[in-house]
Amino acid sequence: MNKFNFFVIFASFVIVILFGSAVFINLNIKNSKTEVERLNDEINDIKQEIKRQKIEISSLVSPVLVIDYIKKNDLKAVKLKNVTYIYVEK
Helix, strand or coil: CCHHHHHHHHHHHHHHHHHHHHHHHHHHHHHHHHHHHHHHHHHHHHHHHHHHHHHHHHHCCCHHHHHHHHHHCCCCCCCCCCCCCCCCCC
């Protein structure tokens, strides 16, 4: 065998390695895309849940109902701007 045959064999191995690595990189990118899509779906679900909570809270008419709703659903209190105290009588 002459030097050209060794070069051809070496070049074919290099090409196989390049194509193999390209395939694995492409698979990793596809996995990352599906992960990002799944996270986007979860974010959208959370946004919908927040909107639903806001609608439920805004549909309550008295502050007593709002406070009861917050206690019942274990929600965290939100600071209101420029308001220090809210007095509620039952």
